Amino acid sequence: MKITMAHGSGGRATAELIDSIFKKAGGNPILDMMEDSAVVDGCGKIAVTTDSFVVTPLMFRGGDIGRLAVCGTVNDLLARGATPKYITTAYIIEEGADTELLDMIAQSAARTAKEAGVTIIAGDTKVIEGSGGIYINTTGVGFLDGNTDIKSSNCRVGDKLILSGTLGDHHAAILSERMDIQNDIKSDCAPLGGMVSEMMSAGVKIRAMRDVTRGGLGTVLNELCRASACGFELQEDDIPVSAAVSAFSKILGLNIMHMGNEGKLIAVVVPEDAERALQLIKSSKYGENAAIIGTVTDSGQVEVMTAIGGRRIVTELYGEGLPRIC
Amino acid sequence: MKITMAHGSGGRATAELIDSIFKKAGGNPILDMMEDSAVVDGCGKIAVTTDSFVVTPLMFRGGDIGRLAVCGTVNDLLARGATPKYITTAYIIEEGADTELLDMIAQSAARTAKEAGVTIIAGDTKVIEGSGGIYINTTGVGFLDGNTDIKSSNCRVGDKLILSGTLGDHHAAILSERMDIQNDIKSDCAPLGGMVSEMMSAGVKIRAMRDVTRGGLGTVLNELCRASACGFELQEDDIPVSAAVSAFSKILGLNIMHMGNEGKLIAVVVPEDAERALQLIKSSKYGENAAIIGTVTDSGQVEVMTAIGGRRIVTELYGEGLPRIC
Numbered sequence: 001m002k003i004t005m006a007h008g009s010g011g012r013a014t015a016e017l018i019d020s021i022f023k024k025a026g027g028n029p030i031l032d033m034m035e036d037s038a039v040v041d042g043c044g045k046i047a048v049t050t051d052s053f054v055v056t057p058l059m060f061r062g063g064d065i066g067r068l069a070v071c072g073t074v075n076d077l078l079a080r081g082a083t084p085k086y087i088t089t090a091y092i093i094e095e096g097a098d099t100e101l102l103d104m105i106a107q108s109a110a111r112t113a114k115e116a117g118v119t120i121i122a123g124d125t126k127v128i129e130g131s132g133g134i135y136i137n138t139t140g141v142g143f144l145d146g147n148t149d150i151k152s153s154n155c156r157v158g159d160k161l162i163l164s165g166t167l168g169d170h171h172a173a174i175l176s177e178r179m180d181i182q183n184d185i186k187s188d189c190a191p192l193g194g195m196v197s198e199m200m201s202a203g204v205k206i207r208a209m210r211d212v213t214r215g216g217l218g219t220v221l222n223e224l225c226r227a228s229a230c231g232f233e234l235q236e237d238d239i240p241v242s243a244a245v246s247a248f249s250k251i252l253g254l255n256i257m258h259m260g261n262e263g264k265l266i267a268v269v270v271p272e273d274a275e276r277a278l279q280l281i282k283s284s285k286y287g288e289n290a291a292i293i294g295t296v297t298d299s300g301q302v303e304v305m306t307a308i309g310g311r312r313i314v315t316e317l318y319g320e321g322l323p324r325i326c
Numbered sequence: 327m328k329i330t331m332a333h334g335s336g337g338r339a340t341a342e343l344i345d346s347i348f349k350k351a352g353g354n355p356i357l358d359m360m361e362d363s364a365v366v367d368g369c370g371k372i373a374v375t376t377d378s379f380v381v382t383p384l385m386f387r388g389g390d391i392g393r394l395a396v397c398g399t400v401n402d403l404l405a406r407g408a409t410p411k412y413i414t415t416a417y418i419i420e421e422g423a424d425t426e427l428l429d430m431i432a433q434s435a436a437r438t439a440k441e442a443g444v445t446i447i448a449g450d451t452k453v454i455e456g457s458g459g460i461y462i463n464t465t466g467v468g469f470l471d472g473n474t475d476i477k478s479s480n481c482r483v484g485d486k487l488i489l490s491g492t493l494g495d496h497h498a499a500i501l502s503e504r505m506d507i508q509n510d511i512k513s514d515c516a517p518l519g520g521m522v523s524e525m526m527s528a529g530v531k532i533r534a535m536r537d538v539t540r541g542g543l544g545t546v547l548n549e550l551c552r553a554s555a556c557g558f559e560l561q562e563d564d565i566p567v568s569a570a571v572s573a574f575s576k577i578l579g580l581n582i583m584h585m586g587n588e589g590k591l592i593a594v595v596v597p598e599d600a601e602r603a604l605q606l607i608k609s610s611k612y613g614e615n616a617a618i619i620g621t622v623t624d625s626g627q628v629e630v631m632t633a634i635g636g637r638r639i640v641t642e643l644y645g646e647g648l649p650r651i652c
Contacts, residue, residue, distance in 0.1 A: 008380075008650070010540030011584070011643025039406055039470065042372045048364045050414035050465055054334075054452045080365055088376035090463050092418070126380045128461075128650060135454075137416050139376055139465035144365065214336030258337070317337025324334070324454060 001099040008093070008127025021099060022089075022123055025106035030121045038086070038121035042143055047082035049073055050139040056324045058105065058134055060177045062169070062186030063262070065136055066109035068326060071191045071262055073140040074116040075211035078196040079265060081150040082142030087113060088122040090137040094130025105134065116191035148200075152227035154207040159296040160274035161232060162267045164195060164281050165289040167217060168245040171259035174325055176248070185244050188286075190263030195284035199267065204277045208268040211261075214325050215317045218257035220266065221302045222316040231299030234314075236306045238293045257304070258317045260325045268296060327425040334419070334453025347425060348415075348449055351432035356447045364412070364447035368469055373408035375399055376465040382650045384431065384460055386503045388495070388512030389588070391462055392435035394652060397517050397588055399466040400442040401537035404522040405591060407476040408468030413439060414448040416463040420456025431460065442517035474526075478553035480533040485622040486600035487558060488593045490521060490607050491615040493543060494571040494585035500651055502574070511570050514612075516589030521610040525593065530603045534594040537587075540651050541643045544583035546592065547628045548642040557625030560640075562632045564619045583630070584643045586651045594622060 006013040023032060030038045053069040063071075070087060077084040089109055093102065113120050118140065169188040176183055192211070199206060208228070210220045217239075221232050241249075241256055249256050263286055269277045274292055281287035297303075302314040332339040349358060356364050379395040389397075396413060403410040415435055419428065439446050444466065495514040502509055518537070525532060534554070536546045543565075547558050567575075567582055575582050589612055595603045600618055607613035623629075628640040 004646075005649040006644075006646040009643055009646045010586070011545050011645070011647065012641075013644060013646075014541075015642075038374045039371055039408070043369045045365055046368045046372070046467070048412060048414060048448055048465075048467060050416045050448045050463065051450045052416045052418050052452045052463060054418060054454050082365070086374060088374060088465055090376045090378045090465075092378050092380060092461055122374055122376045122465075124377045124463075126378045126650075128380050135418055135461070137376065137378060137450075137463035137465075139374075139414055139416075139448075139463075141372070141374060141467065215340075219337050260336070315338075316341075317335055318332075318339060319337070320330075320332040320335045320339075321337065323331040324452075 003093050003095055003097040003099065003127055005095055005127050014125055018125060021103050021106050025110040028119055044146055045144045047077050047080045047142040047144055049076035051076065052135060052137040053326055054135050054324050055326050057177050060187055061173050063189035064105055064108050065134060066105035067112040068189050068262055069136040069138045070109050070112040070116060071189050072213065072326060073138040074118060074191045075265065077140045077142035078192055079209045079211050081148040081200060082144040084116060084118045084140055084142040084193060086121045086141040087118045088139045089120055090124035092126045092128060092135040094128055094133040096132040097134055102134065112191060116193055150206050150209050152208050152224050155224055155228035155230045155268050155296045156207065157230060157296050157298050158271050159207055159268045160271050160292050161294040162269060162278055162281060163240065163291055163293045164265045164287050166240045166242045166245065167261060168241060168249060168256050168259035170262040171322055171325060172245045172248045175322060183244060185248060188261055188263035190286045192263060192265055192286060195281045195287045198280040198284050199277050202280055204273045205270040206267050210266055212264045212266055213262060214260040214321065216258040216260055218302060218314040219316040225300060225302060231297040232294050232302045233297050234294035234304045236304050238291050240289045240291050257314045258321050260321060262326060329419050329421055329423040329425060329453055331421055331453050340451055344451060347429050347432050351436040354445055371470045371472055373403050373406045373468040373470055375402035377402065378461060378463040379652055380461050380650050381652050383503050386513055387499050389515035390431055390434050391460060392431035393438040394515050394588055395462040395464045396435050396438040396442060397515050398539060398652060399464040400444060400517045401591060403466045403468035404518055405535045405537050407474040407526060408470040410442060410444045410466055410468040410519060412447045412467040413444045414465045415446055416450035418452045418454060418461040420454055420459040422458040423460055428460065438517060442519055476532050476535050478534050478550050481550055481554035481556045481594045481622045482533065483556060483622050483624050484597050485533055485594045486597050486618050487620040488595060488604055488607060489566065489617055489619045490591045490613050492566040492568045493587060494567060494575060494582050496588040497585035497648055497651060498571045498574045501648060509570060511574060514587055514589035516612045518589065518591055518612060521607045521613045524606040524610050525603050528606055530599045531596040532593050536592055538590045538592055539588060540586040540647065542584040542586055544628060544640040545642040551626060551628060557623040558620050558628045559623050560620035560630045562630050564617050566615045566617050583640045584647050586647060588652060
């Protein structure tokens with residue numbers, strides 16, 4: 001079945017679309033109430049984040065827009081040390097979209113929500129003219145205890161920087177799909193709750209945490225530099241990159257530091273906890289390639305030390321890295 | 327300046343766009359932190375709702391997509407008896423959009439948030455190909471005390487149905503803009519916190535509340551019928567409609583019961599509180615035309631009694647009322 005403008009009317013056709021696809025994929029007592037707002041319990045400090053996903057193609061090796069939309073938002077909550085609990089999913093659908101495709105995407109979002117331990121508690125469906133595209137906004141709500149204070153401005157000189165795995169996989173996977181290049185590169189799109197809860201419950205002193213998405217590691221680290229008035233010194237050889245992505249980026253002249261990721265986080269931790277944090281991440285799901293890649297400095301910039309003794313400054317991304325990467 | 331794909335990169339160009347437009351329009355200490363998630367305080371029961379706005383045109387008599395996006399979400403929180411507190415705004419912008427227009431919209435959203443008493447605590451900006459369109463998702467978070475139990479399934483036979491003002495204004499305003507018809511009809515787009523807090527603090531026993539948006543009153547009442555296994559009997563003469571909208575709908579053959587609104591709510595209240603609730607709404611901002619328009623029955627359907635003694639059944643909207651009305 002093809003989506004028509006009537007599916008965006010708010011009337012019977014919208015209700016039928018919701019019943020046949022979204023409720024089936026991710027129904028639960030809160031969502032099934034179909035109220036104007038979901039009412040849920042919660043106490044203490046609340047984390048809230050929002051993200052829209054416009055990735056193309058909608059399905060790609062290693063994931064799809066539904067899984068991506070849940071992971072991106074869940075990981076943003078985790079980055080503040082919050083336990084992700086609730087998520088909303090709002091679809092903007094272009095007329096002509098295939099309901100079978102929509103169904104697969106909604107089911108993937110629901111499966112990923114289950115994996116990440118979040119409940120989909122509210123949704124929305126709008127239809128616009130176009131040619132079958134699908135956009136998803138997800139907003140996440142998580143809870144954290146009053147003592148948790150993880151934020152970009154907390155980095156201190158001497159802190160260690162841990163990266164949870166290889167860089168560039170999502171970027172390379174999306175670009176491969178678009179250019180119709182056959183390779184084994186898959187998006188890293190994943191919810192990172194396992195590694196964060198391991199670190200939190202082990203009492204690792206985390207100063208700052210960020211998920212490394214569009215804009216890449218270079219952009220995120222420059223943002224931390226500004227927020228904390230600090231710098232970073234990275235060892236190039238310590239930065240994990242898969243052989244396939246490394247070759248891919250060299251052929252296309254891409255800077256690995258600006259390539260987007262969807263299942264990677266950086267944690268800035270106090271030096272005495274760094275090795276322990278690394279082992280906790282490495283033994284968690286999606287963390288096997290984690291590495292300590294650098295140290296916080298007072299230089300005010302992000303410097304990468306190369307194997308042959310060189311020093312490169314990494315700026316944030318300017319201009320477009322890869323349009324519609326997420 | 328025109329929006330380019332680089333404004334969606336997540337790098338420097340995105341940051342400059344956020345600084346020059348969104349922060350300027352609605353900055354606050356929480357949003358300015360630019361973290362992956364906002365962390366806020368809260369306790370007890372939490373209400374959460376999400377809505378995407380795809381209205382066209384972006385500016386219309388009585389409002390714009392920015393004001394609409396805040397009002398729609400705030401009113402959904404109010405419908406559960408929650409006090410709206412936080413809102414997120416996520417923009418999907420088509421390449422070529424004018425930054426001056428975007429600025430006006432972001433400022434309107436910020437002004438409306440202030441009027442509604444909500445703080446914008448998180449945001450997102452994505453850019454897609456296209457021809458200057460703008461879509462906004464807003465997700466709202468509100469708080470309510472543990473005893474509040476306002477929901478669609480609570481209606482009981484004999485309860486009174488109050489409508490907070492005239493029907494059809496938003497629908498007629500949007501359609502007038504598109505058809506280039508000159509008239510004085512304005513969108514009713516408004517945040518309805520005043521009337522709800524008046525009723526709540528006066529202890530009015532509200533069974534159910536809904537904002538009456540796309541799909542119109544007919545659709546919302548049919549949803550209540552299903553949720554509460556009840557019916558409604560409405561007096562046609564009691565339903566407030568402005569003379570201009572009434573004439574407009576007759577000329578175009580529109581059913582007022584399926585016309586969309588963006589600043590109207592219905593409250594189903596216990597009969598003994600109905601008159602008091604009506605007076606509270608009437609004396610509040612945006613409530614001057616409120617009326618008691620009907621009663622909850624056990625008929626299982628929505629019946630409208632006409633002035634000449636007829637009886638009409640009102641179904642929910644099927645098919646498209648007006649594409650991209652909100």
